[in-house]
Amino acid sequence: MIPPRPHTTEGRGSLWRFVRAFRHDLLSALPERLYRAWMAEFRSPLIHSFVCNDPALIRLILKDRPGDFPKSNRLRAGLAPLLGASVFVTNGPEWAAQRRIIDPAFEGGRLHQTLPAIFGAADALVARLRPGLQDIEPETSFAAADVIFRALFSMPIEHETAAQVFAAFRTHQEAQPVVNWAALLPWPAWLPHPHSRRTRRTAAQIRGLIAGLVADRMAAIRLGNAPDDLATRIMTTPDPQTGHCFSEPQMVDQVAIFFLAGHETSASTLAWALWLLAAHPEWQDRVAAEAASLTPDMAGVNALRTTRAVFREALRLYPPVPMMVREAARPETLRGRPVPRGAQLILSPWHLHRHQRLWDNPDAFDPGRWSRPETRSSARDAFIPFSAGERVCPGAGLAMIEGAAMLARVAQAFTLRPGPLAPVPVARLTVRGQDGIHIHLTPRAERDSSA
Numbered sequence: 420m421i422p423p424r425p426h427t428t429e430g431r432g433s434l435w436r437f438v439r440a441f442r443h444d445l446l447s448a449l450p451e452r453l454y455r456a457w458m459a460e461f462r463s464p465l466i467h468s469f470v471c472n473d474p475a476l477i478r479l480i481l482k483d484r485p486g487d488f489p490k491s492n493r494l495r496a497g498l499a500p501l502l503g504a505s506v507f508v509t510n511g512p513e514w515a516a517q518r519r520i521i522d523p524a525f526e527g528g529r530l531h532q533t534l535p536a537i538f539g540a541a542d543a544l545v546a547r548l549r550p551g552l553q554d555i556e557p558e559t560s561f562a563a564a565d566v567i568f569r570a571l572f573s574m575p576i577e578h579e580t581a582a583q584v585f586a587a588f589r590t591h592q593e594a595q596p597v598v599n600w601a602a603l604l605p606w607p608a609w610l611p612h613p614h615s616r617r618t619r620r621t622a623a624q625i626r627g628l629i630a631g632l633v634a635d636r637m638a639a640i641r642l643g644n645a646p647d648d649l650a651t652r653i654m655t656t657p658d659p660q661t662g663h664c665f666s667e668p669q670m671v672d673q674v675a676i677f678f679l680a681g682h683e684t685s686a687s688t689l690a691w692a693l694w695l696l697a698a699h700p701e702w703q704d705r706v707a708a709e710a711a712s713l714t715p716d717m718a719g720v721n722a723l724r725t726t727r728a729v730f731r732e733a734l735r736l737y738p739p740v741p742m743m744v745r746e747a748a749r750p751e752t753l754r755g756r757p758v759p760r761g762a763q764l765i766l767s768p769w770h771l772h773r774h775q776r777l778w779d780n781p782d783a784f785d786p787g788r789w790s791r792p793e794t795r796s797s798a799r800d801a802f803i804p805f806s807a808g809e810r811v812c813p814g815a816g817l818a819m820i821e822g823a824a825m826l827a828r829v830a831q832a833f834t835l836r837p838g839p840l841a842p843v844p845v846a847r848l849t850v851r852g853q854d855g856i857h858i859h860l861t862p863r864a865e866r867d868s869s870a
């Protein structure tokens with residue numbers, strides 16, 4: 420079964436048409452030709468954008484000269500009520516200082532410390548899942564939020580404050596469903612951003628709850644009885660250049676982005692990966708077989724080769740962050756086209772990962788491609804689910820472990836079959852199913868004993 424793609428339109432790019440369709444679904448608003456083009460231009464009186472699909476351009480923007488292509492102030496203003504000045508929206512020296520504090524906590528060598536959080540949440544997910552047909556997205560959302568709370572604050576999602584933050588995020592996303600796309604809206608950078616009162620209220624509520632968690636943790640650090648988790652590590656790491664640690668308000672900004680960036684993304688990929696397994700029983704059996712000998716340690720996780728390839732293929736076909744936006748800090752000429760200062764550069768993992776000139780059989784689910792050398796070379800700059808270069812996602816290592824462990828545990832416990840309707844991908848906060856992602860679950864023990 421070929422995994423679904425959204426319905427796209429062919430024709431000349433009109434930014435206004437794109438914006439009208441955009442609130443409904445960004446992916447289907449964009450023209451079909453983007454799956455073949457190396458670069459495309461969209462312009463309106465207020466905004467001038469270029470979609471960049473050429474791997475050489477991706478390299479230039481993300482890796483070679485990232486300082487010349489910063490995140491826009493529009494993005495920062497759009498996300499300010501919730502994220503303040505978090506690492507996701509800052510640029511230059513302010514951003515670099517934040518990464519110097521954050522990165523050590525996520526380093527490969529320390530990732531084994533997050534395994535109890537990941538396996539605790541995976542086992543809780545398996546215990547919660549009920550047999551029968553269901554929309555799997557709410558389940559994966561809950562499970563991914565569980566991982567973040569356990570890894571950051573050593574508390575499961577059932578904890579009262581964690582549950583309140585999770586619920587408040589849901590309400591916030593209903594108030595501002597396209598939070599990630601704030602930069603794409605053709606809103607002049609000089610006008611104050613039109614946040615609704617509801618957006619401000621829910622953002623303030625979330626930040627208030629997080630501020631409580633951060634204050635409690637600060638107190639525990641002072642008393643010397645704080646658990647050794649991501650929050651403690653980040654709050655006690657000084658910037659090696661200045662010697663400063665995050666203040667409590669700065670830490671609130673960072674926790675808000677860890678939660679936002681770290682749970683919807685993992686939840687989306689896990690839901691699509693489970694659907695892909697349901698639709699491809701031969702891969703499901705291979706993942707279940709691999710899962711049978713999974714031990715909850717690094718050696719166990721490293722042995723999940725097929726499961727990781729499945730998760731990677733889900734990231735290729737359904738990249739949870741389908742587009743990223745940068746701004747040209749000065750006039751540029753890209754692929755021979757003049758790009759004015761202030762123009763938006765849109766990097767689209769969605770189109771890049773299914774680009775007809777970069778991938779063999781781009782729309783097919785084929786985890787085996789990840790062990791073929793030709794894929795490894797073509798993917799070098801054309802596979803960017805976690806972005807690339809200095810602003811690469813700091814949670815990528817954690818997310819890959821989490822994805823493989825969750826997938827393995829669920830496939831070990833249940834046989835998955837696709838629901839009657841194939842899910843249609845739409846870009847909300849992340850790439851979700853238009854009407855959910857429906858999967859039928861049968862406990863493996865039950866099926867095995869009746870076979």
Ligand code: HEM
Pocket residue numbers: 506507508518567676677678680681682684685688738739740742743744803804805806809810811812813814815817818
């Ligand atoms: C499958 C899971 C994930 C995916 C696909 C993903 C993807 C991404 C992408 C594409 C970006 C770059 C966005 C841009 O530049 O516009 C990003 C940034 C970021 N992600 Fe992730 N992410 C995932 C999980 C996580 C987790 C688990 C965390 C933390 C707990 C996290 C924290 C962040 C942060 C803090 C940034 C901002 C980095 C910066 O701008 O310097 N992400 N992520």
